[in-house]
Structure formats: C-alpha cells, structure tokens
Amino acid sequence: MAFRGTRYHGFQRQPNAVTVQQIVEEALSQLLNEPVTIYGCSRTDTGVHAQQFCFSMQTEKQLPARNFIRGACGYLPEDISILSVEDVPPDFHARYSCQAKQYMYRIHNSESKNPFTTDLELLYRRKMDIPLLQEAASHFVGTHDFAALCTNCTEKQNTIRTIHSISIEKQGDTVLILVKGNGFLYNMVRILVGTLLSVNEGRIPVSELDALLESRNRLKAGITAQAHGLSLYRVFYEDAPSGASIDLS
Structure with missing residues (x-):
C-alpha cells in the first residue's frame, strides 16, 4: 500500500491515537466480514509517509486480487491506497522476511x-x-x-x-x-x-x-x-x- 502519513500517528496501532494500522484493519474487517490483523514491514513515525509499504495478513475468504484492491480502497480514506495483493507462503512475514x-x-x-x-x-x-x-x-x-x-x-x-x-x-x-x-x-x-x-x-x-x-x-x-x-x-x-x-x- 501507499499512504500519506500527515493525519496519522505512525503505522502501529496505539490506544489513544489514530494510526494507519487501525484504519486499514477496520477497512479490511469490513471488506472480509471478519476480524483482520495486519503485520507491517516497518514502524513509521507520526507524519511519515510511505510510497511502498508491505503488510501481511491471513484470511479465510477467497477473493480475487482485483476485487480485494477495489473493495479495500472503497473502504479506505483518500490518503491510504492498496496498490497490489497476492498469496504468499504461510511463513511469509512482511517485517521479518524483508x-x-x-x-x-x-x-x-x-x-x-x-x-x-x-x-x-x-x-x-x-x-x-x-x-x-x-x-x-x-x-x-x-x-x-x-x-x-x-x-x-x-x-x-x-x-x-x-x-x-x-x-x-x-x-x-x-x-x-x-x-x-x-x-x-x-x-x-x-x-x-x-x-x-x-x-x-x-x-x-x-x-x-x-x-x-x-x-x-x-x-x-x-x-x-x-x-x-x-x-x-x-x-x-x-x-x-x-x-x-x-x-x-
């Protein structure tokens, strides 16, 4: 994904601040109709942006990549966009495999x-x-x-x-x-x-x-x-x- 970090307190979820992880998890949970947790490739500071940010997640739903991208972007605000998606092996982790x-x-x-x-x-x-x-x-x-x-x-x-x-x-x-x-x-x-x-x-x-x-x-x-x-x-x-x-x- 890519995101403009101006409005967010970094990527990682926090109890008292709005973060990119929170917004993306909420959007994907709506899209897939199940609780979703994402694992990011990096922790970004408040106000930092990303032109290419990878995250990994697991889901039971079978959804074509194009439908996932269009559906997720439909639930996301204008400053966050899903760029691509694909299946990966179970041991892939966006952070530790980087x-x-x-x-x-x-x-x-x-x-x-x-x-x-x-x-x-x-x-x-x-x-x-x-x-x-x-x-x-x-x-x-x-x-x-x-x-x-x-x-x-x-x-x-x-x-x-x-x-x-x-x-x-x-x-x-x-x-x-x-x-x-x-x-x-x-x-x-x-x-x-x-x-x-x-x-x-x-x-x-x-x-x-x-x-x-x-x-x-x-x-x-x-x-x-x-x-x-x-x-x-x-x-x-x-x-x-x-x-x-x-x-x-």
Missing part, C-alpha cells in the same frame, strides 16, 4: 514554500552544496555502529546496521536523499539527514564524521529532521510480492 528498505527524504530548497507539498517536503532556504553532501554521505555507507544516529538507543541494544547506498540529487527546487539499508534504528534516517544539513551549514566538518560514528554519542550528530519530509520508498524481499523489489544492488 531484506532491505529504502527511505526517501524530500527537501524543498527555496526561499519560498511550495503550497502543494508543505506536508511532503522540508522547506530549507540555505543553498545546498550537493557535492559536499555526497562526500559526507559516503562516510555512512557500509556496516557501522549507528548509535550516534539513534534516538533513545540503550547500551544493550544492537545498533550495528548496514547502509547499502545513499544518493543525493537535485531536481529543480527539490533535493532527494535516498537511503537504502538492511535495517534502521529509531529516527536514524531523520538524524542522518539532520547531520548532512549540519555539514552543509559548516557546523560539522566532513573530516569529523568517522569520529562522530565511533563516538556513539547522539549529541555529536545533527538535529532530527522533521518527519514530514520522510517516506518509506521501497521494500525488498528475496521472493518479492508483486509490489516489492528484489534487487539488493
């Missing part, structure tokens, strides 16, 4: 805000040095301890992750930052983006980024960039559901 994820962070780099994307892109008025940011981003690619880029990580928590690639490009007034990895810590992509912006502003020299990671000190990294610029862009599986990708290059 091999990699790719996030996109969108920045509107202009003096003026874009009224059409105010909840989809971060407004950033300073000039962005794209070659400098690309050089900085290269320090995060590979397998590292990313404790310095994590909110509320504990000492006992495994904070080692692998970043496969980071690409940064400018298209008109929009700067796109794509980060692909085998997994992400809480707020990791948003802190990574905030750190890159600190590099752009001269607050953190590129030469200090390796030491920043080695320090495991969250206070040495940049701010946590605002949630509304972030979206889950692609998810990757070895045997991919039709809407997902399998290329891990």
